[in-house]
Structures are given as C-alpha cells and as structure tokens.
Amino acid sequence: MSVQLDAQGNLRHLLTTEGLPRELLTRILDTAGSFSGVIGKSVKKVPLLRGRTIINLFFEPSTRTRTTFELAAQRLSADVLNIDVASSSTSKGESLLDMLRNLEAMQCDAFVVRHADSGAAEFIARHAAPGVAVVNAGDGRHAHPTQALLDAFTIRHEKGALEPLTIAIVGDILHSRVARSQIHALRGLGAGEIRAIAPRTLQPRGIEQLGVRLYEDMDAGLEGADVVIMLRLQRERMRGALLPSEGEFFSRYGLTEQRLERTHPQAIVMHPGPVNRGVELDPRVADGPRSVILQQVTNGIAVRMAVMSMVLGGQGEAAPASIEEVAG
Amino acid sequence: MSERELDVPPLLERMAAGLTRELERRDGGPPILVGVHTGGVWVAQALHERLRARPPLGTLEVAFYRDDHATSGLKAAVRTSEVPFTVDGRTVILCDDIIHTGRTARAALNALFDYGRPAAVLLAVLVDRDARELPIQPDVCGECLELAARQRLKLHGPDPLRLTLEEASP
Incomplete structure (x- = not known):
C-alpha cells in the first residue's frame, strides 16, 4: 500500500505492516529500542513532539491500546485528545468526513484510529489534510x-x-x-x-x-x-x-x-x-x-513512540549524510 | 573535491590538559564523562583514558531533543542514551566531536538535565568550527577552525580516530 510511504520511502502513515520494506521495519524497532531507554530516566519524557496534537479516534472500545498510545504521545510531549466516537457525533448523524474536517480545523497533527470496519484507517489517511498523519490502531479484520x-x-x-x-x-x-x-x-x-x-x-x-x-x-x-x-x-x-x-x-x-x-x-x-x-x-x-x-x-509504549515520532517527523529536502555536519 | 586529514592525538592531548587545568581550578570532585552519539562518544572514550576517570562513561542520544524534527525528521540510526550513574551534584564533562551551530550542544544539555541536576557541566569538543547560531561556547577545545560552508569536517572512528576535512569544488 503506497499511501503510507512518501516518494523517498519514509513513513507518512502507518496503516498495515504488509509490504513494509525490511529496512523500514528494522528502523522502527531500532528507534523503539532507543525510546525504551527514555523510560529509565528521572524525567520519563522527551520534548520531540512538543506543541503537536494527536487525536485518539476510537470507534471501537479499547483500554490497553488506547492507554499505551496516550502514554506514548505524552512521553513525546505531544498534546493528546481521546475521542470515544461510539458515544459521540456519528450517533448524531455526522459523517466520518465531516468529523475529520472539524477535527482538522482544530489544527491536529495526527489521528490514531481504531474502527470496526476494515479499511477505515486507510480511508481517513486518503482524505486527511496534507501533513496530517494517520496511525491504524486496528481496523476490522484487516490490520493492527x-x-x-x-x-x-x-x-x-x-x-x-x-x-x-x-x-x-x-x-x-x-x-x-x-x-x-x-x-x-x-x-x-x-x-x-x-x-x-x-x-x-x-x-x-x-x-x-x-x-x-x-x-x-x-x-x-x-x-x-x-x-x-x-x-x-x-x-x-x-x-x-x-x-x-x-x-x-x-x-x-x-x-x-x-x-x-x-x-x-x-x-x-x-x-x-x-x-x-x-x-x-x-x-x-x-x-x-x-x-x-x-x-x-511495556514495549508497546516504546514502539508507539517510535511510530508517532516517525510519521510526525519532517522529511527534509534530502537526507543529510550525517546529522553532525548539519548542526554540529 | 579535495580532502586532507587532521592529526587527532595532539587535539586530544590539548583537550585533556585543558580539562585537567579547568577541573583543578574548580575543585568539584571527580568528574564524569558523557559523550554525544556518535563522534562525541569516541572523544569521551579517548579522554576517559587520558584523564584516568573512574566511573563508567555515559552516552547521550540527542535525536529526541533536536529542534529540527518537524522539518528533518528522525535520522536513520538512533542510538540509546545510557547514563548508568546519578548526575545529581556531579561535575559532568560533556564531550562532542565538533561544535558548529551549537544546536546539538543545546539538545545535549536538555537531554542531560532529564537525568538530574549536575553541579556543573563543562563542554569539551575536539574542534570548534565557527558559525554559531546559539550563545553556547565550549570550555575546552582541541582546535578552533574557521571554515567555509562548503568545507565538511568529519570524525571517523572509533579506532583509529580520523578527522577529515573535505572541500567541495566551488
């Protein structure tokens, strides 16, 4: 599925593990390994996503997944909003796209989506505003x-x-x-x-x-x-x-x-x-x-931190050969 | 493209001598060394031997503290920070290979303070190249160089440590 990668092969959304290149899968796990060290510090947070807003959009109940996504976002210093849609506006007849536009108008940067229908996260990713990332937290029988x-x-x-x-x-x-x-x-x-x-x-x-x-x-x-x-x-x-x-x-x-x-x-x-x-x-x-x-x-938190920091990271113009040279 | 190599051991000797003087002047107890991944860790290791410092060496990954994540994203190889001792009340020698804009040093200071409150932090770098964008200066450096933007300075390691200066044709 190409919608989740940009032209340079960077992760734009995470919708499925199907077709992800080995190098990218390894990179996610390595980054997660680095984040697992964050939990051992006296300040269990890093400022990476300070000022960014992540919305947990759960159309299906979940405790563990939602909580670990929430903790992961908080440990990255993002602001997190939990929306439990089962009891929210879709019951008032608001369409999914209406809801998406309204939430985007609140200047959010990413959606973490769980939905009972297969393909829901991809649908949202295809219709999300440019620069808004989507992470699939489980869609129907399709992917998690x-x-x-x-x-x-x-x-x-x-x-x-x-x-x-x-x-x-x-x-x-x-x-x-x-x-x-x-x-x-x-x-x-x-x-x-x-x-x-x-x-x-x-x-x-x-x-x-x-x-x-x-x-x-x-x-x-x-x-x-x-x-x-x-x-x-x-x-x-x-x-x-x-x-x-x-x-x-x-x-x-x-x-x-x-x-x-x-x-x-x-x-x-x-x-x-x-x-x-x-x-x-x-x-x-x-x-x-x-x-x-x-x-x-426990590992779920570090892995979700890695995924969110990757989909919300800018892609730059061209990857520099070495970060030291750019900022030394 | 032309390339020349700078001799590393004399720079390390100069850093070790400078640090010894600085530590004597401050009298702050035995220091601990923390290197910034990756080049800074090599420099910290080399200084660790020369200063005969006792505690284990700390390493810092500053990728999660950088100010360019929103534009440049995470670099490909992110390593793990390991600070296997308390930094509270200690004198920390923060080591990096090259200070340029000062943004890495800023990120490293923030990363370090998430582990506690050091009594003092000294910044030691192998090379101070100009073009600072922040008011951060090293306490000790092996060499100060004024370089043009097209010149690329890079430390290779860990063994042997090699410092190369590449110049792209104008």
Whole structure:
C-alpha cells in the first residue's frame, strides 16, 4: 500500500505492516529500542513532539491500546485528545468526513484510529489534510500494525535475531487482524518459520501463500517452537457456530504447561491481551516464567513512540549524510 | 573535491590538559564523562583514558531533543542514551566531536538535565568550527577552525580516530 510511504520511502502513515520494506521495519524497532531507554530516566519524557496534537479516534472500545498510545504521545510531549466516537457525533448523524474536517480545523497533527470496519484507517489517511498523519490502531479484520511491531520488538528483545526462530501463532487466525499483521511483519523481518495453528473452520484460505505453515493439530504445531503467540478468542464469534464451546476450544487449543513441553525449552509465550484465562491460556502459563505478556505491554509504549515520532517527523529536502555536519 | 586529514592525538592531548587545568581550578570532585552519539562518544572514550576517570562513561542520544524534527525528521540510526550513574551534584564533562551551530550542544544539555541536576557541566569538543547560531561556547577545545560552508569536517572512528576535512569544488 503506497499511501503510507512518501516518494523517498519514509513513513507518512502507518496503516498495515504488509509490504513494509525490511529496512523500514528494522528502523522502527531500532528507534523503539532507543525510546525504551527514555523510560529509565528521572524525567520519563522527551520534548520531540512538543506543541503537536494527536487525536485518539476510537470507534471501537479499547483500554490497553488506547492507554499505551496516550502514554506514548505524552512521553513525546505531544498534546493528546481521546475521542470515544461510539458515544459521540456519528450517533448524531455526522459523517466520518465531516468529523475529520472539524477535527482538522482544530489544527491536529495526527489521528490514531481504531474502527470496526476494515479499511477505515486507510480511508481517513486518503482524505486527511496534507501533513496530517494517520496511525491504524486496528481496523476490522484487516490490520493492527503497532501490535504486530511491538510483538516483533518483544521477540527480538527476548530471543535476538529473528532468522533462526520458529514462531507459532495459535487461535482464531481467520478473524484476527493481529495475526495478519504479525505474519506480514515477521515475514518482512525475515523470521525463520511461521506456523499458524487453528481449527480448520478458523484457518483463512490462501494463508500458505504468505509463507505460513498450517497446523490443525496443536501438539504437532508446537513441536520445537521458540515463540508461541496465543491469539485472543473473540467470544462473540463463538456464537457463529464456528466452534462448539469454550471448553472444547481449550481442550484442543488452550496452552497448558503440558503442551508447552513440546516447545523449545527456552520458548516464550505471548498474547496481545486481554487474556481469557482458561480459554486460550492456562492461568499457570499466563503467569508463568515463560510468559512475556506484560513485557509486551511495556514495549508497546516504546514502539508507539517510535511510530508517532516517525510519521510526525519532517522529511527534509534530502537526507543529510550525517546529522553532525548539519548542526554540529 | 579535495580532502586532507587532521592529526587527532595532539587535539586530544590539548583537550585533556585543558580539562585537567579547568577541573583543578574548580575543585568539584571527580568528574564524569558523557559523550554525544556518535563522534562525541569516541572523544569521551579517548579522554576517559587520558584523564584516568573512574566511573563508567555515559552516552547521550540527542535525536529526541533536536529542534529540527518537524522539518528533518528522525535520522536513520538512533542510538540509546545510557547514563548508568546519578548526575545529581556531579561535575559532568560533556564531550562532542565538533561544535558548529551549537544546536546539538543545546539538545545535549536538555537531554542531560532529564537525568538530574549536575553541579556543573563543562563542554569539551575536539574542534570548534565557527558559525554559531546559539550563545553556547565550549570550555575546552582541541582546535578552533574557521571554515567555509562548503568545507565538511568529519570524525571517523572509533579506532583509529580520523578527522577529515573535505572541500567541495566551488
């Protein structure tokens, strides 16, 4: 998708991890690594986005994602406004574009968008005023790029280079924007082997073409894995007869200590949260020594700081060979 | 394009001598060295040995404190600041390779103060080239050069440290 990159290949918006060049993905993770040092200072802020305004535009409820976006913006010294649209003006019949124009008239610099419809963030990016950046915080079943990037960051931080790793993604792959974005990001970063473990009814068609190995049997899929990413089971989907019951799902696809023994002895366990305990994960695994679920939350702040500082950074006329020469 | 090289060790000796004098005059206890990524870190390392300073070396990434983010964005390789000691009440020697406009030094001072309140900060640079845009002057420098805008001065390192002066044809 070209709308998210400018002519020089710099990040203008972040809408999806699909098609992002490896060099840019690596740059986002490296920048995030640098931001994670900010949290260790006595002043946990940098003045990078002072005077800029970021609007969190959430058409779908979210606690963790919105909070970490908000904290990330504040640690960059930006002003942040949270708009919960479900209870706001679209219910008064205001169209999305009207709302966008009104918010732009308030001189904002970026929108962080979550929406139940696939493609909503791209729609906003295409219609936003020049210079206004859009970051997708989850759109329908399509993409959740910052979640995928923070997962990649966490994997790289815990396990080092991605090339030798076997990464298993388990659960409702079909409906998961997180899984889709993870697969694109991990592929783009050169991860060794990506496995998708799901019941046949929740396996998206054509996913093998992305270089993913499909497993219906969880034990086989976990064999020797270095990283296990459990997806959140959307309870509302259960009613659609795709799965008989939560109990049966757990017995076939829940991650227990016993199943974890099939993985590499140093394997880590991840989950985008919030965890349905006893549905995707045995609580002993969720709270166990292999779990990096809370590290994912912490890393989410640094990764979102990196993304926002990149989409809101000017692109200059031409990249200088060395910053020292420009300002010394 | 012509290029010549400047000899680095004499500049470092001059900086170390200047700093020793300055520290004796101030009597502020053992100093700590902090280098600005990337060239300033190399300079700080070289001075660390010459001054026989004890505590570990601090490094500062000033990309998040620059005033040109809205126009130029973030540079490609952003490194991590590491200040593994308290700066409160200490004398900090802030090292950089080249001071030019003074904007990097301004950003570095702001970055440093997010770690605490030093008793004093000394600015030590390998080369002071003119054309300052801010009222910031180094306390110690290895060499002062008046250069034209088309001349490019660059420190290469970390080992060996090489300082090159390139001149684009007018």
